[in-house]
Amino acid sequence: MQCDKCGAEAVMHAAYSGLHLCSEHFRRSVESRVRRRIRDDALLSEAATADDPETWLVGLSGGKDSVVLTHLLEGTFASDPRVELVALTVHEGIDGYRDASLEACLELTDDLDIEHEVVSYADEYGVEMDAVAEDDPEGMAPCAYCGVFRRDALSRYADEYGADKLLTGHNLDDEAQTAMMNLLSGDIAQVAKHFDASLGSFEEREVDDSPFVPRAKPLRDIPEKEVALYAHLADLPVHMAECPHASEAYRGEIQELLYGLEDDHPGTRHSIMSGYEELARLAAEAHRGGEGPRGECDRCGAPTNNEVCRKCDLVDAVGGELP
Template identity: 40%
Template sequence: MRLAEEGMLCSLCRKRAVISQRYLGRQLCQDHFVRDFEGRMVQSIERSRMIEEGERIAVAVSGGKDSTALLFALARVFAGREVELVAVTVDEGIAGYRDDTILAAERIARQLGIEQVIVSFREEYGYDLDEMVVGSEVAPCTHCGVFRKSSLNRAAKRLGAAKLATGHNQDDEAQSVMMNYLKGDMERLMRFRPRREQPGLVPRIKPLRDLPEKEIALYAILNGIYFESRECPYAQLALRADVRDMMNRMESLFPGTRQRTLRGFERIEALYKEGWGQMELAECRECGEPCVGERCKACELLGRLRG
């Protein structure tokens, strides 16, 4: 995806184009792009039956462009329908980074008239992320991922949400698939499949999974909701940063690489559907949250922090 060049016309109406979707072989004007964006999100939702009438949906809203665009788009497409949205924002406790994005999350929730709940690592676990990683042999992104997932699940349950929507986009999903290819981790790879519901675990949905990150940014810009946040200071310490750079380069050279990566995984998933059964989850003996085994990863990490 790239912004349309001067003089480039929309493939559908011949107005000035704002985007060139090389992987689809077309250019779109602002009106057609916004409609196409929301239409593709709805197709993803309907194809996987992510949201049903009468449900309360918790939306993870960090204040970044993806989650902001997700909340805005969901509010638009479900306006007037029997679907209730509530925004959940997690404050991990990252000095000089999270404060600004929390303000952005509060602003979009207020603009849309949507209830917002803020939960913090300190309130839930007794530590900020910055404190957790000092002297730890565990990578910062591991701490963040484990405690963030747990915080969101706990909050969604307290709110009585039927589903938890996250702003994962096509780039995120393709990167995750590629990371697990590189690690040879089929067990983790197959966790990307749609899962049946399990007690204590609020089902996660990803309405933006088929939309590229740059198109999400453009959608936010065109709707006046874009907030340019700084990158997390811990991001460059993760394998994902290198995989992201590799995938971006491949997408530039061969448009559609990310889309084909996801479609290829879906074919693998279909072939091994019966061979990789879903694990039954137990209750953590310490906190009662769903886990594999007797103790969840969050309690395991907390045990190390407390010595």
């Protein structure tokens, strides 16, 4: 097969667009889609200058998604003094896994000359994921605890650091799976949260009132396989091992379902996401006039609709401690 742009040998075929692309044109296509998302979603303030830049905190796990994101952000902003990039790695306390991926993070941030910070569950919550997975007081998949802790660690750190934006490497498959899981569970409050977390929604209701550091996911248009191919072609230092606690069985089922649908009906993931975004906006408006969570957690001050937030409940359940 030949590249539709230049006739060189194609390295990929995207059924949803019909395009065959060579290595060079594939890389350019990923870069231009990600840059467009950065422009649309991350909305660099007009007030940002070389003397008073915006700080963008990038969640960097060492896996392909966050490594590609960090690499592309650096490529985009290396010569733009209005944005200062800082990478943040969350250390969950998973023996033999996180220490190795931390190496990949250090190698990348060293190469790119980006400041790198680490925050650990041990310091933040007084627990490590290995112990949580073993005790499992709530009878849930380890990832259910870990996801809550990671989101909290990233947003709290972003807030404390005074970051203007928080960027994460979620790709199109991650986003479509999460959307389907929330829809199939009938949890409309969770659907509405997708709207709370997106930056567009802050534009509509005054950023200053928001309890969150605005978030953006610049890879959200790029399928997982394309992110992996990009990382390979660009020869990026990616940590490949899988977490020993990876156990989200339900997500795996949804992933299989979406692979099948995408094979038979190319473009399904993109259309799920455009419908989901609109639905999330409507759900957020219907639920509470477009407002975010109504209150703050009594213990940690995080935005929540309950007296105590989910993270504080879980820290309690696993016998941890907030600093």
